[in-house]
Amino acid sequence: MVVRRFSLWLRGKPLVADSMLAFGLLLLDMTGLADSDEKVVYLVIGGLLPLPVAFRRAYPRAMAALLLLFAITTTLVNHLLGDHSIHPALLALGIMLYTLVAYVGRVEGLLLALGLAVDSALSVTLLDQPVLSTVAFGALFYALCWTLAEFNGARHAYDAEVAARLAVADYDRERRTHEAVALERTRIARELHDVVAHAVSVIIVQADGAGYALRRDPDAAEQAVHTIASTGREALRELRRTVALLRTEHAPDQLPQHGTAGLARVVEMMRGTGLAVELELTGELDTIAPEVSLGVHRIVQESLTNTLRHAGAHPKAWVRVQRRVTDVLVEVTDSGGVPVTVPAGPIRGSGLGLVGMRERVAVLGGTLSAGRRHDGAWHVLATIPLSIESVE
Structure with a gap:
């Protein structure tokens, strides 16, 4: 249990873990x-060789170049001094090759591999090391490090993509929950409006009638006052019931961030899942009405989520949002394809996303068209007017 906790603790502190690895190489080199025959020189070189390993994940390219420089320098110094001793700390070269391939890329790993080939050639030429055993050991060792890096790099990339997809799914569920709460609050607000408007209208009409009938027909005036009282009591009961419903729900602590920052956040999140997104924003989008900004945000968000679900193993999407003179144009196009799955199963939606987008655009007085083009790509095009007028 203690070892497991220590291992988990080290995962979050790469500098500590790499420093321990460097110290182990130092002890091995001793x-x-x-x-x-040149013990002072050996100690100096033995102390320098493990140093780049301690910072291999913080500065992988720089440390790889530095370690390769140390290795070639070691070969040249040993040749000049006539010292044919071997430094076991040179195993750090394989560790650095693994680091570059796993955390940076194959191109950088290939460049280091070429440098290692040069170092091996110098060792064979200047230090009279056996060609066959040196080449065979070096090729086998570095190939093993490269293969291990490919395996772990692919596993890390897969885990990161799955985690990103699950994060998007959680974000999507949270968004839908917030929208459901907002929809319920809108329904309650409309009900509240109907109750108050109806009650106030009745009270005003009855009060006017009672004023006219106060002297001519006291009985009618009394009936009107009675109606006013009963209507007021009923309206009060309805208000109390509606307020009680409002108090049972808690509004989200943070509202979604809209405008260019909100769009950039959505696009960045989608890119983390492996969805290649190109975003083009034109015009001043941060000064439009909040309702329009929210509509644009939701259309882009829902379209990219659908692309992630339905556009194949390597999906791509192009998003264009343009503020024009009288409206905002939103256009989202994807590459089309066959849905992919994750270990927990495919990420499925409720099937109401397109319906929800149409309803939202309709409420804002805009238009929306969505469908598959002749080349198989899915295309969403929406226009939302900048001026929103309330309709009773």
């Missing part, structure tokens, strides 16, 4: 001190 085992060859007895075979060296």
Whole structure:
């Protein structure tokens, strides 16, 4: 249990873990001190070789170049001094090759591999090392490090993509929950409006009638006052019931961030899942009405979520949002394809996303068209007017 906790703790502190690895290489290198004729030089070189390993994940390219420089320098110094001792700390070269391939890329790993080939050639030429054993050991060791890096790099990339997709799914569920709450609050607000408007209208009409009938027909005036009282009591009961419903729900602590920042946040999140997104924003989008900004945000969000679900193993999407003179144009196009799955199963929606987008655009007085083009890509095009007028 203690070892497991320590291992989990080290995962979050790469500098500590790499420093421990470097210290281990230092101790290993000290085992060859007895075979060296130049012990001071050996100690200096043995102390320098493990140093880049301690910072290999913080600065992988720079540390790889530095370690390769140390290795070539070691070969040249040993040749000049006539010292044919071997530094076990040179195993750090394989560790650095693994680091570049797993955390940076194959191109950088290939460049280091070429540098390692040069170092091996110098060792064979200048230090009279056996060609066959040196080449065979070096090729086998570096190939093993490269293969291990490919395996772990692919696993890390897969885990990161799955985690990103699950994060998008959680975000999508949270968004839908917030929208459901907002929809319920809108329904309650409309009900509240109907109750108050109806009650106030009745009270005003009855009060006017009672004023006219107060002297001519006291009975009618009394009936009107009675109606006013009963209507007021009923309206009060309805208000109390509606307020009680409002108090049972808690509004989200943070409202969605809209405008260019909100769109950039959605696009960045989708890119983390492996969805290649190109975003084009034109015009001043941060000063439009909140209702329009929210509509644009939701259309882009829902379209990209659908692209992630339905546009194949390597999906791409192009998003264009343009503020024009009288409206905002939103256009989302994807590459089309066959849905992919994750270990927990495919990420499925409720099937109401397109319906929800149409309803939202209709409420804002805009238009929306969506469908598959002749080339198989899915295309969403919406226009939302900048001026929103309330309709009773």
